[in-house]
Structure formats: C-alpha cells, structure tokens
Amino acid sequence: MRVLIVEDETKIADLISDVLEAEGFIPERAEDGEKGWYLGSTENYAAAILDIGLPKLDGLSVLRNWRAEGLDMPVILLTAKSNWNEKVEGIDAGADDYLGKPFQMEELVARLRALLRRTASQKSTILEVGTLKLDLRQMRVSVDGRPLKVTPLEYRLLSYLLHNRGAVISQETLAENIYYRDQEPDSNAVEVLVGRLRRKIGGNFIETRRGFGYLIAEDAT
Numbered sequence: 001m002r003v004l005i006v007e008d009e010t011k012i013a014d015l016i017s018d019v020l021e022a023e024g025f026i027p028e029r030a031e032d033g034e035k036g037w038y039l040g041s042t043e044n045y046a047a048a049i050l051d052i053g054l055p056k057l058d059g060l061s062v063l064r065n066w067r068a069e070g071l072d073m074p075v076i077l078l079t080a081k082s083n084w085n086e087k088v089e090g091i092d093a094g095a096d097d098y099l100g101k102p103f104q105m106e107e108l109v110a111r112l113r114a115l116l117r118r119t120a121s122q123k124s125t126i127l128e129v130g131t132l133k134l135d136l137r138q139m140r141v142s143v144d145g146r147p148l149k150v151t152p153l154e155y156r157l158l159s160y161l162l163h164n165r166g167a168v169i170s171q172e173t174l175a176e177n178i179y180y181r182d183q184e185p186d187s188n189a190v191e192v193l194v195g196r197l198r199r200k201i202g203g204n205f206i207e208t209r210r211g212f213g214y215l216i217a218e219d220a221t
C-alpha cells in the first residue's frame, strides 16, 4: 500500500519513510505543498501524512484542495502540539486524524493502521478471510493456524487484496501499490507473483478475473 508523506523537514520525512517501509508500506514523498497536492490528486494512495507548515502551499490548503476535488483518501495531519487552532482548522478542512509534533513514530503507525482499518471497516489488526489470516501488527500470514513464510512483496500483495476484499483489483493497480517507484516490474511480474503466493497459501483465496484482475472474495476459502 502506498502512503504519501508531505513534509518539508527532511529528518522527519526520513524517519517516517523508514518506519512505514519497515511496516510494509510503500512511502512516497513530497517536500512542498504544491508537489504534495499534485501527487495526492493524480496518484493512488491508501493514505497521506500531511504536515501543515509547508513551502509553496500550506498543508491546510492542500487538504482543502483535495477534498474540493472529491478525494476521500484518509489524511493524518501533522500539527504543532500547542496549536489547538490548527487542529480545529484541520478537522474542518477534512483531516481524519492529527498528530502534534513532536510525536512517537509508533503512535503515527498505530494511527495510520487504525485509519486504514476504519476505511476498510475492519476493527481488528488481523485481516481474515476463511482460514487465511494476515496479522498487520506482527506482519505474519497464516492458513488454518499454520504460519507461512512470505516475502515482503508477497505480504504487500496479500495485504492490499485483503484490505480491498470483495473488489476486483487490476494488475496495474496492484503493481502501483506493491512495487517501489524505482522498481519497474515486468509486464507479467504480478501474474508470476500471484501464482507464487497462491501456491503458498493454497485454496482458492485469490481468484483471477481474466482481463480485469484479481479478487479475494469475502467468503473465499
């Protein structure tokens, strides 16, 4: 899952990127508000982490622009801790959550996970379909209680399909959400990856819809 980080302070952006990467997300960065607005409007992200104080265009304006464009991507706003005014404005502008600086990276990750769960209307940190389980906190996959060894790429693929279960996801969308931007995959890479993952998890969890993409149905077994 790709997450957009709009933050001009390189140190903080680095920390956030690292921690998100370690949690299996694909972080992408913008250092100013204009670029952040552009990326958020034109690319497909699971969520955005948006700083308020940004060069070129401030975070609140970025958020208002996104919402005015009808973009409902979940957004966590980074505010100055003491500034309640910013928080109120942020919520009015359409933020889903906010975090006062300085904050603990663990808290950011926990809030991001909670937000993604809410979006997927899922209450637990475990995504489950039939006997297949994916534990978002421990980053583990199991079938019938039996733990499976999966690569980070396979994990990202499974996590994306499970977050979007019940929906057919095209190969392009999958590739966009599981590969890093500098890792251009081959045209059949997703197909190969799905095949490999299918053999590992067994059953008919991942369905192919020829010409459309892949699907994990709500009642898959």
Ligand code: CA
Binding pocket: 007, 008, 009, 051, 052, 053, 054
């Ligand atoms: Ca800033």
